[in-house]
Each structure stands twice: as structure tokens, then as C-alpha cells.
Amino acid sequence: MTSTPASIGGSKDTRWPAFAVCTAVAVLTILDLAKVNVTLAPISHTLGTGATETQLIVAGYVLAFGIALVPAGRLGDVWNRKALFEIGLAVFTGASLLCALAPVKEVLVGARLLQGLAAGILMPQVLGLVQQLFQGAERGRAFGIFGASIGLGTAFGPTVGGLLIGTLGEELGWRWTFGMNVPLALILLVLALRLLPAAQPRSAGTQLDLVGVGLLASTVLLVMLPFVLTTGRSDDVPARWFLLIGAAITGAAFVAWERRYARVGKTPVIDFALFRTSSYRYGVLITTCFFMAMPAVFLVITLFLMQGQGHPALVAGLVSVPYALVSAVSAAVLGRYTHRFAPQLVVAGVGTYLVGIAGVLVVAGFADPEHAPLLVAAVFAISGAGAGAVMGANQMRTLVDVPLSEAGVAGSFQQVGQRLGNAVGVAVTTSTFFAGIAAAGGEGVADLESYRHTMTLCMTILLGVVGVTLILAIVDLVGARRRGRTSPAEPPAR
Structure with missing residues (x-):
């Protein structure tokens, strides 16, 4: 059965409401990545979590998220994005309820893994549906709003958690940090059933490569797991790094299998031809590096303000509010220009972010503890x-030259870059932070100067990562100018 363009993209009256549902769900998944930062101490007090469980609560979500992305993206492309969206949202709702009611730490860790898996099912469908709903400059506007929303979710996450803990107390506060997802997700599930388009473009003869899916999932697991298990404390197991050898083996097997699969005329999990497209290749690299730094910055500053300076969760959470507001305005205003000037905006944005984070490092390192949260919040606005x-x-530049039939898997591989960046960035910074504080005598013993020294080291590492991101963005811009392609063409809807 052939779908008409209207049925594929949705009617003019429902496209933006459908986009709002997709964006709201994406924000829910990102909120659960960010708002957990301020809940770690209350959870530890309530359930007695140690360093390993604490790391799994944060990074286990990222791990499951990353493993599910590409398989879910390919399945959405070849089957039905709307159906997978609804399945993922239903599982996310149930997992959130389980997190909120968890009686012991093992249940909470398991529920977080399930929640991350559901988020990994959801995000590729969101990106595929946005590609499907809009074309041309309108798509640039949509991705501008989407980017603003993701930025808000990342930045407001600690604020939401801090407000709930400050209002409801430690135990009830952290439980409602997860429980708030349940009513919101149920409302969005009903709206998704009514508004999301069921029809979508597909390539003829597309199959789901189960062997390729398994090899890729194994590779992502083996790459991310050593970082997820890194805490910087005495319970780290050095042998975990041997898992990277297994990742190299399964990764090589995946590439060989995919090439063979494509040679016999079948549809591989990832079309490696996508990486010959400069905009997609650099977009994935920039995403990976940028997300290696951004969530880790919030985590380091939260730990420093709460542990090093003794501020309550609410204060540490509110520090990100100016960042969130300014990032939303910036993305909304600049969204109308992303279709024409995406490479230039990426360079300018990464450069501005670098300046802002350097300012945060200076202010946090030297400001009096009493005034530090306010000053950090003010400088955060620049970043x-x-x-x-x-x-x-x-986001726009990465996917603009990707055919609609590949939108889900292409977008999900970019999200794999995000989650891999999350895992590496969080692992490196948290292990550096906790190792530094342990060397100074541990939490409750280390003085303010030890915390400042450790925070400075962590932020310097992250500044280096942002510097690499800026170099990649400049190389991409220079290459685009040489090819005369700073303004992208519309991808074929094959």
C-alpha cells in the first residue's frame, strides 16, 4: 500500500502538535539523565547505595540507552515508528514507577536499566518522526525548538530534582523525582495515539539484520561498560579495561558482517555510505565530543557545590536555571537560521560554550562559598x-542529507555518540573527582581547597574536550565552504 505525502507526514493541522508530543517525550528521557545528579546523596541515605550502585544509577541508564538506540532505530525504520514510540513510552512509564517505589537499591538499579532501555527505544523514533513531519526551512525551525528543549531538559534536570527534594524531603523528594514521569508519560501516551502519523516511507525489500543488531549492541556494551564501572574508588576492578579488547573484536566482526550483508543486496543495520557524507560524519563526531563535556560539567559543579561547599540540593539545582533559560532563547531565535547557516552556528556556539565553561571554572575556583552559586549561575548563562x-x-546539519527511509537509524547512531560521550565524560570526571577527594581524606575530611583543586582538574579535562569539539566544527565549516555547501540541500525521500 502506497502512502500519500500527507499521510506520511501528517496533516498541516496535526504536524506541530505531533512534534510537541515527540519533543516532550525526548525531554522526559533527558530529564532522567540530568535530574538524578542531586538525588544521589538522598538515595544513598535511604537505600544505602555504595560507589558502584551510585555509578550504575547514573551511568547504567546511559548504558542501556546507548545499547538500544541503533537496533530500535533500524526497527522503527523497517517496521513502524509510531508503534515503537508507544511501546517505548509504556515501558518508560512502568520503569519510572518501579524506580519511585524501589524498596532496595538492587531494584532501583534494575529499574534504571529498564528505564534507559525504554529511552533508547524512544529517541530514534522521535528523530525519525521529526524528519518525517517537516521539510526544508520548516525542519530547521523544528530542530531549533527541539535543540532548545533538549538543552532545557539537560539544564533544568538538577533544578527539578532539587526542588522536589527541598520541598518534600530527602526520601519522598527523590522518589517523586522518578514518580513525576508517570502521570506525564500517561498523558503523552494518549496524545501520541491520536496525533502521531502511522504511515511512513520505507525502502523496498528492507530487512532487519538481527546478527548485525546483536554484534553492534555487544560492541556498544563492551565499549561503555568499563567506563560505567569506573568510580575512582577502591572498588574499581582494573580488569574491566580488557572489555575494550572484546569491543574491538565484536566491532570488527560487525563491520565485516555488515559489508557482506550489503554485498548480497540486503539492508544492513547501518549504511556505511552515510559516513561518506561530510555533514553526517562531522555531526556525529561533534555530538559525541560535545555530550562528553556538557552533562559532566553539570555533574562536577553539582558535586562541588553540595559536597565541597555544603550547599543544599535545591541551591545546587537552581544554579543551572540561567543556563537553561538562555539556551532556550538562543536555540529558538537561531533556529530560523539553522537551515542556511548550520556549520557557522555550530562553530560560534561551541566557541561561546568554551568561553562560558572557562568562566565557570574561574568563578567556582575563586569565589567565596557564600556567593559561589549565584556567580556560577550568572556565568553559566554564557555557556x-x-x-x-x-x-x-x-542536529539539523547531521541529518539534513539523510534519506527519510534511513532517518531513524541515522539519528539513533548520532544518539549513540551522545550516550557514549555521556558515559565516557561522566566516568572520567566522576572517577577523577572521587579519586581526588579520596586522596585528600575522603568526603567529610577533605577541605575546601582540596575540593577546588579536584574540581579544577575535572573542569580542565572537560575544557580540553570542548576544545577538540571546536576544532572539529571549524574543520567541518572549512570543508563545507570549499565545497560551496554551507547551506544544505534537501535529502531524497527514498
Whole structure:
């Protein structure tokens, strides 16, 4: 049965409401990545979590998220994005309820893994549906709004958690940090059933490559797991790094299998031809590096303000509010220009973000503890302006030359870059932070100067990562100018 363009993209009256549902769900998944930062101490007090469980609560979500992305993206492309969206949202709702009611730490860790798996099912469908709903400059506007929303979710996450803990107390507060997802997700599930288009473009003869899916999932697991298990404390197991050898083996097997699968005329999990497209290749690299730094910055500053300076969760959470507001305004205002000037906006955005984070490092390192949260919040606004420019523009540039039939898997591989960046960035910074504080005598013993020294080391590492991101963005811009392609063409809807 052939779908008409209207049925594929949805009617003019429902496209933007459908987009709003997709964006709201994406924000829910990102909120659960960010708002957990301020809940770690209350959870530890309630359930007695140690370093390993704490790391799994944060990074286990990222791990499951990353493993599910590409398989879910390919399945959405070849089967039905709307159906997978509804399945993923239903599982996410149930997992959130289980997190909120968890009686022991093992149940909470398991529920977080399930929640991350559901988020990994959802995000590729969101990106595929946005590609499907809009074309041309309108798509640039949509990705601008989407980028602003993701930035808000990342930045407001600690604020939401801090407000709930400050209002409801430690135990009830952290439980409602997860429980708030349940009513919101149920409302969105009903709206998705009514508004999301069921029809979508597909390539003829497309199959689901189960062997390729298994090899890729194994590779992502083996790459991310050593970082997820890194805490910087005495319970780290050095042998975990041997898992990277297994990742190299399964990764090589995946590439060989995919090439063979494509040679016999079948549809591989990932079309490696996508990486010959400069905009897609650099977009994935920039995404990976940028997300290696951004969530880790929030985590380090939250740990420093709460543990090093003794501020409550609410204060540490509110620090990100100016960042969130400015990033939203920046992304919304610049979204109208992303279709024409995406590479330029990415360079300008990453450069501005670098300046802002350097300012945060200086202020946090030298400001009096009493005034540090307010000053950090003010300087954070500069980095928010940069992040707002990057999010929508890079999302737009990465996917603009991708055919609609590949939108789900292409977008999900970019998300794999995000989650891999999350895992590596969070692991490196948290292990550096906890190792530094342990060397100074541990939490409750280390003095403010030890915390400042450790925070400075972590932020310097992250500044280096942002510097690499800026270099990649400049190389991409120079290459685009040489090819005369700073303004992308519309991809074929094959």
C-alpha cells in the first residue's frame, strides 16, 4: 500500500502538535539523565547505595540507552515508528514507577536499566518522526525548538530534582523525582495515539539484520561498560579495561558482517555510505565530543557545590536555571537560521560554550562559598547561549542529507555518540573527582581547597574536550565552504 505525502507526514493541522508530543517525550528521557545528579546523596541515605550502585544509577541508564538506540532505530525504520514510540513510552512509564517505589537499591538499579532501555527505544523514533513531519526551512525551525528543549531538559534536570527534594524531603523528594514521569508519560501516551502519523516511507525489500543488531549492541556494551564501572574508588576492578579488547573484536566482526550483508543486496543495520557524507560524519563526531563535556560539567559543579561547599540540593539545582533559560532563547531565535547557516552556528556556539565553561571554572575556583552559586549561575548563562546555538544547528546539519527511509537509524547512531560521550565524560570526571577527594581524606575530611583543586582538574579535562569539539566544527565549516555547501540541500525521500 502506497502512502500519500500527507499521510506520511501528517496533516498541516496535526504536524506541530505531533512534534510537541515527540519533543516532550525526548525531554522526559533527558530529564532522567540530568535530574538524578542531586538525588544521589538522598538515595544513598535511604537505600544505602555504595560507589558502584551510585555509578550504575547514573551511568547504567546511559548504558542501556546507548545499547538500544541503533537496533530500535533500524526497527522503527523497517517496521513502524509510531508503534515503537508507544511501546517505548509504556515501558518508560512502568520503569519510572518501579524506580519511585524501589524498596532496595538492587531494584532501583534494575529499574534504571529498564528505564534507559525504554529511552533508547524512544529517541530514534522521535528523530525519525521529526524528519518525517517537516521539510526544508520548516525542519530547521523544528530542530531549533527541539535543540532548545533538549538543552532545557539537560539544564533544568538538577533544578527539578532539587526542588522536589527541598520541598518534600530527602526520601519522598527523590522518589517523586522518578514518580513525576508517570502521570506525564500517561498523558503523552494518549496524545501520541491520536496525533502521531502511522504511515511512513520505507525502502523496498528492507530487512532487519538481527546478527548485525546483536554484534553492534555487544560492541556498544563492551565499549561503555568499563567506563560505567569506573568510580575512582577502591572498588574499581582494573580488569574491566580488557572489555575494550572484546569491543574491538565484536566491532570488527560487525563491520565485516555488515559489508557482506550489503554485498548480497540486503539492508544492513547501518549504511556505511552515510559516513561518506561530510555533514553526517562531522555531526556525529561533534555530538559525541560535545555530550562528553556538557552533562559532566553539570555533574562536577553539582558535586562541588553540595559536597565541597555544603550547599543544599535545591541551591545546587537552581544554579543551572540561567543556563537553561538562555539556551532556550538562543536555540529558538537561531533556529530560523539553522537551515542556511548550520556549520557557522555550530562553530560560534561551541566557541561561546568554551568561553562560558572557562568562566565557570574561574568563578567556582575563586569565589567565596557564600556567593559561589549565584556567580556560577550568572556565568553559566554564557555557556547556555553557546549550547542553544549548537544543539539545533548540529542536529539539523547531521541529518539534513539523510534519506527519510534511513532517518531513524541515522539519528539513533548520532544518539549513540551522545550516550557514549555521556558515559565516557561522566566516568572520567566522576572517577577523577572521587579519586581526588579520596586522596585528600575522603568526603567529610577533605577541605575546601582540596575540593577546588579536584574540581579544577575535572573542569580542565572537560575544557580540553570542548576544545577538540571546536576544532572539529571549524574543520567541518572549512570543508563545507570549499565545497560551496554551507547551506544544505534537501535529502531524497527514498
